Amino acid sequence: MSFLYSFPGLCQGKSDITAMAKIKGGYYTPLYSPNAEQTEVKSFEIDVFPVTNSDFLAFVKQNPEWRKSKVKSIFADSNYLKQWESDFSFNLKIANSPVVNVSWFAAKKYCECQGKRLPETAEWELAAKASETKADASKDPEFNQWVLNWVTKPNPPVLSAVGSTFRNFYGVYDMHGLVWEWTYDFNSALTTGESRGNSSPDNTLFCGGGSFSANDVTNYASFMRFALRSSVKARYGVANLGFRCVK
Amino acid sequence: MKSGNYFTKLALFLLVASAFITGCDKKNSQSGNAQNDKIIGEEVAILTFAPDVPPPITRNHATKMIVNLEVIEKEMEMMDGVKYNFWTFGGQVPGKFIRVREGDLVEFHLKNDPSSKLPHNIDLHAVTGPGGGAVSTFTAPGHETQFSFTALNPGLFIYHCATAPVGMHIANGMYGLILVEPKAGLPKVDKEFYVCQGDFYTKGSYGESGLQPFDMQKALDENPDYVVFNGKVGAMSGENSLKAKVGETVRLFVGNGGPGLTSSFHVIGEIFDNVYPEGGSTLNHNVQTTLIPPGGSAITEFKLNVPGDFIMVDHAIFRAFNKGALGILKVDGAENKSIFSGQQDDRIYQPEGGAVQSMPETNAAPAKPLSKSEKLELGKALYSSTCIACHQADGKGIEKAFPPLVKSDYFASDPQKIIRAITHGLSGPITVNGKLYDGVMPKQSLSDNQVASVVTYVLNNFGNKGGEVDAEDIAKSRK
Numbered sequence: 013m014s015f016l017y018s019f020p021g022l023c024q025g026k027s028d029i030t031a032m033a034k035i036k037g038g039y040y041t042p043l044y045s046p047n048a049e050q051t052e053v054k055s056f057e058i059d060v061f062p063v064t065n066s067d068f069l070a071f072v073k074q075n076p077e078w079r080k081s082k083v084k085s086i087f088a089d090s091n092y093l094k095q096w097e098s099d100f101s102f103n104l105k106i107a108n109s110p111v112v113n114v115s116w117f118a119a120k121k122y123c124e125c126q127g128k129r130l131p132e133t134a135e136w137e138l139a140a141k142a143s144e145t146k147a148d149a150s151k152d153p154e155f156n157q158w159v160l161n162w163v164t165k166p167n168p169p170v171l172s173a174v175g176s177t178f179r180n181f182y183g184v185y186d187m188h189g190l191v192w193e194w195t196y197d198f199n200s201a202l203t204t205g206e207s208r209g210n211s212s213p214d215n216t217l218f219c220g221g222g223s224f225s226a227n228d229v230t231n232y233a234s235f236m237r238f239a240l241r242s243s244v245k246a247r248y249g250v251a252n253l254g255f256r257c258v259k
Numbered sequence: 260m261k262s263g264n265y266f267t268k269l270a271l272f273l274l275v276a277s278a279f280i281t282g283c284d285k286k287n288s289q290s291g292n293a294q295n296d297k298i299i300g301e302e303v304a305i306l307t308f309a310p311d312v313p314p315p316i317t318r319n320h321a322t323k324m325i326v327n328l329e330v331i332e333k334e335m336e337m338m339d340g341v342k343y344n345f346w347t348f349g350g351q352v353p354g355k356f357i358r359v360r361e362g363d364l365v366e367f368h369l370k371n372d373p374s375s376k377l378p379h380n381i382d383l384h385a386v387t388g389p390g391g392g393a394v395s396t397f398t399a400p401g402h403e404t405q406f407s408f409t410a411l412n413p414g415l416f417i418y419h420c421a422t423a424p425v426g427m428h429i430a431n432g433m434y435g436l437i438l439v440e441p442k443a444g445l446p447k448v449d450k451e452f453y454v455c456q457g458d459f460y461t462k463g464s465y466g467e468s469g470l471q472p473f474d475m476q477k478a479l480d481e482n483p484d485y486v487v488f489n490g491k492v493g494a495m496s497g498e499n500s501l502k503a504k505v506g507e508t509v510r511l512f513v514g515n516g517g518p519g520l521t522s523s524f525h526v527i528g529e530i531f532d533n534v535y536p537e538g539g540s541t542l543n544h545n546v547q548t549t550l551i552p553p554g555g556s557a558i559t560e561f562k563l564n565v566p567g568d569f570i571m572v573d574h575a576i577f578r579a580f581n582k583g584a585l586g587i588l589k590v591d592g593a594e595n596k597s598i599f600s601g602q603q604d605d606r607i608y609q610p611e612g613g614a615v616q617s618m619p620e621t622n623a624a625p626a627k628p629l630s631k632s633e634k635l636e637l638g639k640a641l642y643s644s645t646c647i648a649c650h651q652a653d654g655k656g657i658e659k660a661f662p663p664l665v666k667s668d669y670f671a672s673d674p675q676k677i678i679r680a681i682t683h684g685l686s687g688p689i690t691v692n693g694k695l696y697d698g699v700m701p702k703q704s705l706s707d708n709q710v711a712s713v714v715t716y717v718l719n720n721f722g723n724k725g726g727e728v729d730a731e732d733i734a735k736s737r738k
Contacts, residue, residue: 091401159473164344166332167374201727232475235424243378243399250400251373
């Protein structure tokens with residue numbers, strides 16, 4: 013059993029621990045890393061599914077300061093849990109869909125209450141390299157095209173349930189094809205709105221597709237994940253941004 | 260007393276200050292003093308979808324223009340049967356046309372629809388400032404950003420999304436035009452139209468049906484499948500043709516969103532009396548074809564002297580006839596035989612296509628035979644992509660140029676004649692429904708099944724009697 017935070021009032025009760033899968037440690041090259049420097053990622057465990065509306069409801073019931081009528085505006089904007097009908101209910105159609113319109117603060121708190129944490133971007137991207145059959149499908153054109161196809165479509169009117177896209181090499185579902193996911197250090201992503209700026213000394217950090225210093229100019233999907241992470245602030249709720257936890 | 264010192268300092272200060280003021284004036288005169296204009300009042304800008312343009316500006320002072328532009332990602336048709344996931348400013352490609360006046364203070368609101376998968380932003384080439392506004396408008400789905408700028412320079416400017424990967428955002432249709440009218444306004448014309456060229460890159464080839472994904476390798480190679488005006492094949496033809504009358508003056512605001520190709524913009528049968536090359540302030544005259552770079556524009560003006568169909572093309576001509584860069588301006592009114600006598604040679608455009616050169620016959624495996632309903636469906640698609648250019652959507656052809664297919668007596672008694680016209684081409688004088696036609700139909704490089712389909716389609720439409728032909732009939736006619 014994982015440990016609970018002992019600070020009173022910080023995290024009430026415990027939720028069921030969802031299934032997790034082991035990701036073997038490895039190396040991940042951040043998109044804008046100078047000289048293609050690799051980041052070492054230690055082995056970790058990751059939730060098999062993104063957190064669902066049902067999961068999040070259990071958390072809100074135990075921690076009612078996170079319900080949508082009472083949440084503090086510094087921790088969530090007015091999109092928070094927009095898809096829920098009220099503080100403690102939503103249309104059963106979305107019970108098993110990933111919870112979205114949750115802020116980074118809410119996601120982080122949820123994971124902490126489970127004795128887990130949000131993944132680092134490097135951990136998330138390492139787990140996301142896997143296709144159904146390979147641990148590292150980052151050079152596989154078919155897999156990249158499949159991911160890119162999802163990334164270019166607008167959101168469906170109702171989000172599909174977790175587990176509905178694909179199960180990757182590690183046994184983790186829906187790393188692509190369902191929702192974007194919060195990471196712990198999302199705001200260290202290195203694009204700005206000005207994707208073409210050459211302002212040094214940060215000139216290795218900024219550019220759109222085709223930058224010499226981005227390490228894989230053909231992996232457009234990873235540009236898009238970086239762009240999405242750069243466009244949000246910690247209190248934002250976005251209709252296609254959910255999360256899962258690691259430890 | 261220190262007054263002496265004081266006056267000296269004051270005099271010195273005034274001298275220096277006046278030097279700065281005159282210095283500033285010199286800089287201002289290049290941009291027409293726009294940055295000093297007093298802003299009076301405010302209004303919400305009228306934005307329009309292509310091919311419409313907001314009305315000319317009549318006020319003679321600067322104002323605050325509030326622009327509200329939404330980003331909407333949506334699946335739409337590129338041509339019959341071909342679907343694509345477009346990313347749009349306002350819901351269509353190109354994005355909405357924005358019209359402001361030199362010196363205006365533009366308060367720009369960019370809204371990203373909550374259903375969008377991705378964040379977007381905007382770079383308006385009319386903006387003087389970092390990223391053309393891109394830095395200030397990076398907007399997550401379900402959010403809105405705002406920034407303001409003064410339109411310092413007059414001209415016709417492209418705007419486009421600049422979110423990484425920039426090439427892909429532009430390739431998916433995120434561009435449009437913003438016109439900054441000079442203070443004196445533009446000379447009055449009878450009709451103004453908004454035309455915007457763009458190139459599109461799909462996994463499948465031109466015309467391949469279904470939802471086509473974006474092909475990044477083709478985009479990197481600058482090898483598009485579609486080069487179109489106003490976001491799709493046929494956006495300005497058939498019932499969507501632009502319309503005007505003899506005697507009217509027409510102004511085209513033409514943009515090129517790219518992302519890859521430069522346009523050689525030409526209107527067949529017309530000469531541009533005036534061109535503002537690159538959408539700038541210099542005027543050129545009597546221009547046949549003007550270059551429009553990706554991320555650029557041009558304004559062309561011409562007076563209509565005779566009636567007819569005047570066809571807009573990218574004169575890199577394969578793009579016009581094989582990739583969709585074609586639009587029609589229909590002009591009605593009285594003929595003027597002295598300006599144009601009506602000789603068909605002057606009006607014909609020769610679709611070159613692949614049929615002019617004979618390709619060596621490959622030994623392909625025989626295709627499986629099609630049912631009549633399959634032929635009708637395929638025939639219809641082929642007709643609207645290939646035959647329609649000359650024989651028109653209604654099958655009536657063009658007087659004295661392309662014969663009609665409607666109730667045609669040419670092939671009513673003998674379908675072999677229509678088959679041979681397609682497989683062998685046809686030239687020399689023929690009489691159809693009592694009228695003489697003396698043109699050239701190039702032979703078409705279509706497979707036996709394709710020819711059988713389009714012939715069956717024509718026989719069963721346009722008031723003809725019906726019937727059906729098979730791939731075998733076609734093969735026989737080729738011998």
